[in-house]
Amino acid sequence: MKKRSLYIKKISSQAEKILWITLFWTIISTLQFFSSYSTLIQLDLDISGLSPTAFLYGSLITGLTAGLIGGSSIVFFWSKWLRTKSYAWSLLSILCSYSLVYFVVALTTTMYFKATQLNIAFNHPDTWEAVWNSNSVLTVVQNYLFWLLIVIISLIGLLVNDKYGPGVFKSFILGKYFQPKREERIFMFLDIRGSTTIAEQLGEGKYFNFLKDVIRDVTPKILDSKGEIYQYVGDEIVISWKQNTGIENANCLQCFFDIKKTLLERAGYYRERYKGLTPEFKAGLHYGFVMVGEIGIVKREIAYSGDVLNTAARIQSKCNEMGVDILVSKFLLNKMGELPKQFASKAMGEIKLRGKQHALALYTV
Template structure:
């Protein structure tokens, strides 16, 4: 059985929470409905029969499917259609689309309450009852309840995009509520000649270019199992758990996939900004302490010498006239790899470190 790609895993992990949220809300609704109707065996507004044993299964199931559909729409459609829209416009446009989903959901639910669905829809009395139901206070309250689910799921989607799905999941699970030590690979990636580019473009157009630049560099991070830790000005810090970063040389493969991806967008950058930005990177691995920090604003941060070292290594790229440098420790951990070759640049004393460290560059990659 073929393994799921990192992109497919990421999409599934983004879609599932929508289904879970709808499932939980529907269970709450079904139990509240039971409490309000008590021992009644029919809906007072419509006279349709009410069966709790049926609803406790069908309503959550329908809600789960609806939530998963919404998750698919968010991941494969809305994230692309509305990526450049403001939050308020996202809410407006998505709400209009979700309104159609709500109406469809309610129609299906209403028809499903009929004892003999096929016979019922052909009778005028059925449609009269439907009109009463859809204009009744119960219908309006149900619509408001479902609207609240949409707001929660949209809030989840926006927060997930803002702080990262992995970070949000870790907050929920409390994985790093207490500090945890773990080995990680870090890549410090920095734009070349950023000051010169900013002066040429002006601050507003430079910022617009940064948005395009970071967006185009993000897909390889997904494809090669990385996590974007931070954006710092024109710098991107990418992290991998050690096993993921070493697997198939993914931390190196990610860099060259970024190079290829940006080169493919050369015409776009030349047309819009009159230049194609370049970048350089330094990579190292080691032990870090990971944990939540902050009171007014919480973040999950990494602390450890490995971050400073990776930054220092990246700072040597201009000195050696190369785009990528890695530490000897990382090169040894990666081992022989058919996808790339390395060239040693000798032992060097990095600022802030007592011992010398071997630095290598990658001279060939497929």
């Protein structure tokens, strides 16, 4: 049931991206029609033989078809290539597949135009002949380059969204954090166990690839839990949730165990590539108020400030001492209320925090 729920969330997220791309491309295609039509009117050309309605419908079909096909290609293939392959290889692959998609869409749209103009069936031989005789090389090249630019803009939008994390880029655009705000947030500090020893055994280059593989494998689980990747600090990942998002279905806890399961399933891969070594994480979670806002001039980002981050890092550092993989503050557990059945908390004692009068009770799950 849980797997099905996560699968539905993933598909819904991908479908939402495709629908936004389709809407964007349909608007562009419609604007392209109005621009071309107004140019014909301004030049006082004879357009009595043309049907504006048919061309408008054709533009809508172009946007919808291109958006659904191209949007699916961007979401399921092209954006993944850019994330996991070299840019040269990715761009060449995108260019080839885009060309194929473009000519399929262009052929379909032109056939619709000609069939409507001639008032004949879509697959009639005269339709094919009219399509063949009407294609202007210059027009085809212009449209090809125009839609290539639209594809590139769409890809850049997705890459920038990936750069800042889901939801964060939208906050940037809307200026949500231009002025600092106080928010309730959950933070998890994830750290690879024995990272210093692993780095010494693998060497700098091999260890860097090890980290890349680990981050590649755990990122989907972070996104599935609706977490936001705040920072990569060496071999540490700092993840944040808004209060309601992190508490919902115990997302902040489920994230850790989904990551743990993924790394266990991938253990064979790591042992084969990295001298029998496998990654394991330890985690510390805490909850509280932070100040959040945009910071920086050249390299602007959304930053968090507050005791919550320092405390979460301190909690994570106690995992080795207490012999557990995950530690959660009692404050966070109280905020979460009754946990789902798959989680059972166990008291692990208290830690004294510098500058604080009262010790903080810790639990493992």
